[in-house]
Amino acid sequence: MALLTFKGGVHPYDGKELSKDRPITLCPPKGDLVYPLSQHIGAPALPVVKKGDRVLAGQKIAEAGGFVSAPVYASVSGTVKSIESHMTPSGNKVESIVVEDDGLYEEAPSFPVKPLSEMDRDEVLQLIREAGVVGLGGAGFPTHVKLSPKEPDKIDTILVNCAECEPYLTSDYRLMMERPEKIIGGLKVILNIFDRAAGYICIEDNKPEAVEIIRKACKNESRIQVKVLKTKYPQGAERMLIYAVTGRKLNSSMLPADVGCIVDNCDTVCSIYDAVVLGRPLLSRVVTVSGDGVVSPGNFECKIGTNVNVVLEAAGGLKEGAEKVIAGGPMMGVAMYDLDVPTVKTTSAITCFMHDDVKSSPVTACINCGRCVKACSEGLVPARLSQFAEKGDLESFEKWHGMECVECGCCSYVCPAKRPLAQMIRNTRRIAMAERKKRGGK
């Protein structure tokens, strides 16, 4: 059988061998823990504690600020030191709750849970919402919203995104190797909400060991199947994943639910399991620390709020002269200039490089070679879009479908003139979206 895939994409060096065989180890927190109130897409959470309060591990410290929002929990026990603006890995300052760890790890009681078969849809969704589960793959979209489509009966496909196409990342791989039962269990929770749907666990073919383990683990599950995908970046992009598995295409104005699909990341599904089956809120996540700029790459279970410097220490620390530290992977991650930031729900990795490709590749003139066109998974012409972007020609930008860009970065990656195409297109998309909002329509 031909492997499932899509048109376009690139094959960057994936660096996964650095950390793929390092089992998940606990990263003990050190110092204060910082909980930004906005670790998700949507309204910021609202604090329910004040300075001086004592909190327990697993205690809610901020509640959801709306339907599209998610609560935040303390991941250690200690005292609320302050509520102040703090830098996050994405480079923004966000109102955050700072907790001084007392080192006791006193736990708050878990949620009362019932067997899955005795819960109805709303009870399950309520648990997921209460637990603060958001898309842990990077977007941070509140999971309960994703699981509440307008027409739930039209959902026929649940995809667990274990593609992990981003170079260097191995956290999903380790979860598959070490905690397959959580992935299957979490998926069963979702399948329980959508009784017409089939579940697919989607894995790239460069992870045969994981495919093997997950296949074994879901042998007796009639509604769950493993789908093996061709290894290619950005296979894990939502639209590409849906297309590869179902052949359905969606554009920027559609949601996966419009084509009957729901896609959740591997770690997210594990958190759903924790929330609904174990009654535990989202307190930690698996973070890959990798790259040639870190002493001993590995995968770490980090409590949300742990300082990035502490996580780096757990991996032996940065090497002398490391040029770049990225929150996330090299293709879509955000370069950090300040490492005094907390690990947040969407921090899937910290990638450290001794050598910065971008700085050492001078930008030259576009020679119109078309490599960006070939690499674009969305079928766009990045070379033209970036020209329109430079000229500020929004009309042509939209006519050439610039709004369809998913910012995967393939165009910048392949460009022989080393032009920052993705960056120019990204900026112009932001401007065009702001313009649309100003005009009042969508």
Add this chain to the structure above:
Amino acid sequence: MNDLRNVSSSPHVRAQESSADLMRWVLIALLPASLFGIWHFGPKALFLIVLTVLVCVAAEFLYEKGMHKPVTVADGSAAVTGLLLALNLPVSAPWWLAVLGGVFAIVVVKQLFGGLGQNFMNPALAARCFLLISFAARMTDFTYDAVSGATPLAAMRAGESVDLVSMFVGTTAGTIGETSVIAILLGALLLLWKKVISIRIPGIYLLTFVIFMALFGGHGLDPSYLAAQVCGGGLMLGAWFMATDYVTSPITPAGQIVYGVCLGLLTGVFRCFGASAEGVSYAIILSNLLVPLIERITIPAAFGIARMKRGKKA
């Protein structure tokens, strides 16, 4: 750990390949044709090749220095232009013709329009056409080894028969680099293998041309006539090395097909109905002018967009 680290917008990694690498592959791919030209036409061909390349590189260097622009000769594009221009000269051309052509290609066609990536015509071909119009007699004097040579295409026009094998090997009259089909194909295969070019433009070009000649060439499907037309003149060099010039060809996949069809049709029209037996150079630079229009009508449908439209109609 208070020192600020490098920041930039994602992605943070870049593929190895640079523009200069691509130009280097084109130069390497032109080696077989150049070496054959030197072997076939003698040391004068070597002289013209070296001279034209040096003139082009020097012209770019001096222009950029004079205009206080960053010097870009290291990217190899001026050398490619120089080599292509030399391969398009007859071996009998005087040295000053090569100098004039090189300066025209780099300064007028390329730099005055903004340098690499901004020229709308292939510099080497535009210079060739400029020389052809200005110095027609010298540019069409294909005398070599003291024998006045008629090119195979001219011979065919005059009703004489041509030897297909010598055309394929290249032991015929013509410009320095255009005669040997096998040497050109060798280079083209290298570029295809290295994925520097795709077969789309040259493939469609040649296919369209063959169909056109079968219809209007007056010899029907006569295979030896069609083969001679394909192997003769500047078609092979033009199709593989000049129609595929990135800067002056469409970037949209559908546009490349339209462009290939335009090239095939124009070349056919010029060869069948034109005053000269040749037509490739003019076909390519005319098609270069159509590129912006071709791109405008071939904007690719983005992922998921076409489907939505069809869905709406239904």
